[in-house]
Amino acid sequence: MNKKIIVLSEIVVVFIALIDLLLNIKYNDFFFVLKILAIVPLLVIPRYIEKKLKMNISYLFKYIYVIYVFLSYYLGIIHKFYLTVFIFDKLVHLYFGIVLAIITEEIVYKKIIKNKKMFFALAILVNLSISTIWEIFEFAIDKIAGSDMQRVGTGVNDTMTDIILAFVGLLVYIVVKILNKKDK
Numbered sequence: 001m002n003k004k005i006i007v008l009s010e011i012v013v014v015f016i017a018l019i020d021l022l023l024n025i026k027y028n029d030f031f032f033v034l035k036i037l038a039i040v041p042l043l044v045i046p047r048y049i050e051k052k053l054k055m056n057i058s059y060l061f062k063y064i065y066v067i068y069v070f071l072s073y074y075l076g077i078i079h080k081f082y083l084t085v086f087i088f089d090k091l092v093h094l095y096f097g098i099v100l101a102i103i104t105e106e107i108v109y110k111k112i113i114k115n116k117k118m119f120f121a122l123a124i125l126v127n128l129s130i131s132t133i134w135e136i137f138e139f140a141i142d143k144i145a146g147s148d149m150q151r152v153g154t155g156v157n158d159t160m161t162d163i164i165l166a167f168v169g170l171l172v173y174i175v176v177k178i179l180n181k182k183d184k
Contacts, residue, residue: 006059009066010043017074035078042069061102068092068099093131093162097169100127105177123170131166135159 021036046057046065072092075081081088104123113119139159 002059006062006066009063013043013066013070013074014039016070017078020078032078039069039074042073055107057106058102061106064099064102068095071095089158090161090165093165094169094172096134097127097131097166097171098173099169100130100166101170101173120174123174124167127167127170128163131163135162 017036017039021033024032043066046062049055050057076088076092082092101123104126105119108119108122108126113122
């Protein structure tokens with residue numbers, strides 16, 4: 001994985017979004033335009049973090065992040081895949097668990113804690129904490145806006161399934177890491 005692949009993937013996502021914008025501009029939907037334009041700042045977040053924290057973020061993480069933005073934001077929010085594609089929300093939560101594991105590894109394991117057991121414990125805590133905070137955010141938005149992001153009556157099943165899927169994503173990442181270490 002190198003910088004050219006990352007830049008190319010970002011360009012592809014922005015290009016797709018701009019084509020989408022041009023095809024839909026006739027509808028005069030200002031909110032749609034804002035959502036499309038928000039893709040660029042979202043894609044810049046890893047570079048901003050690198051500069052602010054004076055650290056190097058791996059190309060693997062940057063690539064996985066671009067895919068996450070495309071899936072969750074472009075397809076999920078802009079094109080309403082969360083509402084129209086049956087298991088899309090669940091797949092994104094599973095993928096998010098993997099993203100959280102990589103973030104934990106990038107920021108904590110490589111920079112602060114070199115102990116593998118501590119990394120695994122911390123990865124679990126970070127994963128469950130952020131997944132729970134996200135579900136609280138979904139719940140709060142539903143209550144404030146009178147919406148139903150969770151698309152269910154009480155949301156308890158959806159919330160627990162989302163947290164569990166993020167945790168399973170973390171476990172998948174950890175197993176892959178362990179198996180990769182054994183192969184080397």
